[in-house]
Amino acid sequence: MQTRRTKKDFRFQYVRLCFTLPATLGDRGKTPYERLNVPEDLARWLIELGISDFALQFCEDDLVMTKRVREAIQRAGEALATAHPLDGKDLKEINAIAMVPPPVPQLTEDGRSVIWKTTELRSVLSMISRDLIDLATGPLSAHVKMCANASCRGIFVDESRPKNRRWCSMQTCGNQMKKFRARKGVKA
């Protein structure tokens, strides 16, 4: 069943794990749209990410720490997308949080797949940072891109065969651009 996604919904589809966190801030190129406003939003994000089964208790400091890591990851993604060196402070931030033990693997009931669990926020942020490290040092690093919608600035990995993906998502930015072009009479 296809449910319509609203602006306040978190972004997981077509987003590499490490960029699901930066995607909690939308419309980065114009007036940013914050999806993590209160600690409860963070608890909901972890449930939707599949890391926790119930709402964990967080405080304002947790939110501040999460956003600090989030912005370091966003800038690291932008650096990869534009082939610029990574900022030294961001590098420190990402490496420091990656020191924390990541979530643990748990076998699902059918014994065929794995889910990752933890009740520690720092552990989740570690997993996110480690995923960025994997990406930056692996073969896909050359295919990290920034969304062609200038008001979005979402970061994604172009895994399409012709390597011609331009939007963070066809459902949001790609679709918007198609409508915009149709209105203006420009061929997509």
Ligand SMILES: [Zn+2]
């Ligand atoms: Zn986009």
